[in-house]
Structure formats: C-alpha cells, structure tokens
Amino acid sequence: LLDFDFIGGISSQDAEIALREKLQERRHLIVIDNLETLYDVQGLMPILRISHPGRILITSRERYDAVNFIHHYSVAELDEAASIRLLRRTASQDEVEQVIQADDATLRIAYQKIGGNPLALRLFVGQALHSDLQKLVHDLERGESNITQTLYRFIFERAWQSLGEETQQVFMSMVFTSAAGDRASDVMATTGLPREMVMVGLDNLVRQNLVDVKRRSGVAVYTIHSLTRAFLEAKALGR
Template identity: 25%
Template sequence: MDSDAITADLIVKTLRAWQQGQTPPPALLGLDLLRDAAPSAVEGRDLRLRDLLLQMTTDELERARRAEDVRPPSTIATRRTLLSDIAGDFAHGKAELQAWSALYHRYLAPVEYSAEQLAAEVHMDPRHFRRLVDAGARRLTEQLRRAEMAAHARSRAAHLRRHLPPPDYARLFGVDRQRAIIVSLLRQPYGRPIISIEGLGGIGKTALARAVAHALADGDDFDGMAWISARQSWLAESGTIEPITAPPITPADVTNQLAEQLGLTWLVGLGANEKLARIAEFLANSRYLIVVDNLESVSDIDALLPGLTTLADPARLLLTSRQAMAGYPLVYRHAVMPLSLTDSHALVESELERRGLAPRLEPADMERLFAVVGGMPLALKLVAAQMSRWPLATILSDLRRVRRRAPESLYTFIYRRAWLELDDAARAMLLSLLHISPEGEDLEWLQLVAGLPPDAFDSALEQLLAYSLLDAAGSAAMPRYRLHRLTITFLQTEILAQWDSGQQRE
C-alpha cells in the first residue's frame, strides 16, 4: 500500500467503524504489514489490523508514560480504573502523552467512552479534547506509515531474493571492500553492463556474488533478479566432491532457466535467437540483475556470452568464473583477492566455534596454516572441519603429501580441470614458478625462469592468467605476477603425476 494513502482521517474512520460495529473502509486491509494474514480472509486481516493499531497505540502510550514517570495503569480495566488512568495521564500536562491517552481511551480501550465523558474527567472542553484525539490519530498515522514503508521494503527485498540462493555462511570475512566496489559499479546507470568475478575455485566468487545480490536486494536499484547456477559439483566439509543434479550446462539450459525465472515459461520451446529477442523485449522496460554462477561450466561460453550481452541494457549481468573473460571488451573483470592473514584467522576461529570446538587458534599455528594454504576460504574451512579429528600438524602434512582423501579432493576440485586444459608449455612454465616471490615478480623474471621461446611464452602466460593460476597485480605498465600460496603447495605434491598418468590412459 502507498504510505501516502495512510491518513489520520482514514484511521479515525476505521476506529469509529469498529466501535460502532460497522464494516471499516477496506483501504487499510491492503497494508503490507498484514501479509502474514491469509490474503483471501478479510476477517483475518481485519482482526490483524485491529491488533496492530492497538499494539502500536499502547506501546507508544506506555513509552510516553515511562518518559514522564507516570504510575503504571491499573492491572484490571474497569470503567472507574480507566477514567483514573486518563486523569493521571492528563495531570502531567504533556502534549504527547495526552494525545496518545486521548486516542486510546476514545477508541481502543476495552470500555467505550464518549468524547464528552472523557473531557469531563480531565476537566477539559470537549472540542479541545477532540483536537487531542486527532493529534493522537496523526501520531498513529506517522507510526503506521513508517512501519508500512519498512514492511514494503522487506516485502520487496523478499520478492527480489526469491531466486537467490540463501547464504551458506554465518558471516563473511574480508569482502566488505570488494562487495562495495561491485555494488557501486552495478548501481551506475551508464556503467559496465557485465561484471565478471574471477579467481580460483574455492576463493569465494559465489559467496561474493551472493553478498552483492543480497545487498542490492535491500535497495531500489533493480526491479527483479535472476540467479542461474552452472555449478556441477561442490566440495563437502567431509572432503568429498559431491555432484549436483542436472545443472544447466549448455547455453540453451541457461536461457531456459532465465526465461522461467522471469515468468516467461512460454518461451522455453522457442529457438535460441527468438527466445533471447523476446527476453530482451521484456527486460527493455525494467532493470534486472542477472547472475550466472560458475560460467566456466557452460559447455560453449563463446556461444552464450554474445546472446547475454544483448540483454545487458538496462539489465546488468554479474558472472562468476574460474576462466578469465579477457577476450570480451564489454566485461569488467574483478579478480577476487585472497583473505589476509587477519581475516583468515578470524574465519578459521569462527568455523571452529561453529563446530563446538575451542575457537582459539594460536597466532603461530595460524601463520603455519597460512603459509600452506594462504587466504583460500574453501581450504581454510576444510582445515577447520578436519581439526575435529586430526591435529593441525597432521593436516598440514597431509596437504603437502596428499596422504588422505580430503586434501586430494580439495586439489582436484580447485585445480584438476585447469591443469588438464593447459598445454605442455603452460604446465612447464607453471612448475618453473615455484620459487616466485610472495610479493610477485615482473615479466622479465618470468621470461628468464620459464626459458620458453617468445611465442610459446606468450601463449603459456595467457593460459595461466586465463585460468587464474597466476595473478597479475600492480599497474598496467608494470604488472607483477604471483602464485597463490595454496597453488605453490599443490605444485609440490605428487598429485600432478597421478593426473598426468590418468590422462595418458584416457
């Protein structure tokens, strides 16, 4: 309901109708505040509205009484005690207290009084008393408007979030700045239409995209949201890789699910081009946020992205991908940064506490853990889960030597697909970077260490950057390249030999 349609006159008419046993005006029954009542049951919404107005009025009356140190009202409401209560309220001469008391005793008290009766009790001219009742109704109007605007915002946010996956975390660490940057970019009316959140598997791309979408759902920047997930598996806390049933993995699957979430189910049977054209027509008159999670799992990205690009005005697209979208000029790329040591420490202790374990992790132990896995949220959460069964030293040793299922699954989940996509030159170059400085090295250092011919080096560098196996930081003129700590640990294990031999057998 439009909050401006809530007026003091409408509230008084409603209260007076109830008092006279008549049907009140229907306008207030459309309040978003009453959505928890059955929408088709007018009687239920009517009773809910009565309770709401009574609760608001009595709450404000009690607050005003406490502020003036008025004695508590009588516990048993009789004609005599109620008149005594209003006399006590008016004895203090405070306008706010008098207004709420006048409204309550005139229309909402369990015993009915006329304005003349109440005016006589407080030794006041009836016309002046009625003005105080009207003042109370105006105050109640403002209270109801504020509550309705808040309920409308909650209802709108819930509507926007209906396709978003619920958060799978109690708290996010180290993402506030990144979330603010992406939210700001998506709010810009003439900004980049497509944003790609990129990085290694397990670094928090989906969590960041989810946090961005939920933050935007609290505002009025978008009329609707869609979330399409192409994820094919996830790493459980037990260390097993769990498949996801029937994810959309083709461009047709993605557009079909988008049409369904937009309420355009009749488009599903159309051809790809006509379907996208109809979706574009629908989106042309509204502003939508469309999220495609785990884009790298779609079978033909090059076929999908041009079609999605046609939807990106005024809609906005938010992608997450392990594969860099470097070849698409319309795409703004945001590389997810690993957590700092401080945020990593906070995440691990939060996970330990969530599992009922001692949440304290000594700084020295955290530094040892960070040296092995870095600020990789997925790896940190897996380690925290394993700490209920194994000492930290054993877990770190397993990560280096891959002696148990959990470390092997972690590496498989994060790295296997990317490793198998690299050509021999890119694999050799990645292995040659084991001793790269944590602060990064320049291009000349990479060329020297890799020892590849110029063309092979350029191709290898492009592949490592495309699969987020190598990070580029610094300025565009003088970039510095570095490996994630977990990548270094992974490259020192023997699991690569197993993958390579398995690929040869295939």
C-alpha cells in the same frame, strides 16, 4: 525470468527474444556463478549484452579480457585477520569445537600454510571434524596435509587439463620462481621456449588466475600462490 515449460517449447532464438523483452521491461540483477563451468561460455556472451537496463554479476576464476563490455574486478585473497575470522565462523556453524577453542597462534599457522583461499580454509575446518587439530597443523607445516590435494582436484586439475602443452610447460616452470616473483625473461630461461610462446603462456595463466602479475620497479613480475606451488611440485613428482 522465463518459465521452464515455456523455454522447453520454443527455439533458442525465440527464447533469446523473449528474454530480451523481459529484461527491458524492468531492471534486473542476474547472478551467474562460476561462469567458466558452463558448457558454452561464448554462446552466452550475446545474452549478456541484452541485460540493459539491468545488470549481470558474474563470478569466474578466468578473465575475459577480449569481451569489451565486461568490467573486471579482481578479488584478492583474505588477509590474516579475515582468514582467522572465517575459520572461527565456519567452525561455529559446523560445531567444530577444537577450532572454536583454538588460540589465534594455532590458526595463524594454518593461515600461513593455506593462505587466504576461502575454500581451502573451509576444507581445513571440515577436516578438523574428524582429526586432531594439532596434527592437522603439524601436517600442514610438514606439507603432508590432504587439504591441498582436495583443493587441487576441485580447482587446479581441471584448469591444468585445459592448458595446451606449451602453456603447461610454462606453468610448470613457475615452480622455480622466487616467492617475490620473477620476470618473463627468468621464466623463459627456465623453459627454454621462445619468448613469444612464454608470453602467450603467461598471458593464458594470468587470465585463468593461475599466475599473478604485478609490477616491481616498473617491470612485470610473475608470482604463484603457495598452494599453486605445492600443486606444481606434486605434478613434477608424478603424484
């Protein structure tokens, strides 16, 4: 939109004015990937408001509920069929023959242990470049695969470090929740923290997509992904 040399020679205020004029000249579609990785997210918010009549598409692992001009669309993880297709397509692109030739039953086991996280599925195919597929699947079944470790370093560890102490405590307590999810009162009983702290912590975790919330019989229940559970278990063991 704006020439880099031009931006380098003017103030941020003048750059914003120039950007506003450029955006109003004609419709644009701007894509900002991984918004949460930017140094100054809040400083970017005023810029997002001047996109009219164009649109800005943002991807982020965090929610920005306090920003009233952002429309949120949550993307669910891939289902089993889509996950297996992604495994095969990635294997075809990377020429990982043993994954290409694998039967659905083998890849189904990988999906059941990894889930529908595209990054984790791609990491699985990447490991199959240099490791025996059956051993990888066996390690997944025994919880000994380093796929999750790589994923955690990339995603979860950064998120963990950004959490306050009380929120970390609430997050850690989620390891004791059932696969179907538990109520806030159950989480509160595990942590021993006051209800207000637990609710603030859960809200923060939901906003960062570390914890999912759904309704069961009209009551909010909180759940975590199997990979998230494994991460918390590793944290508890000091790994």
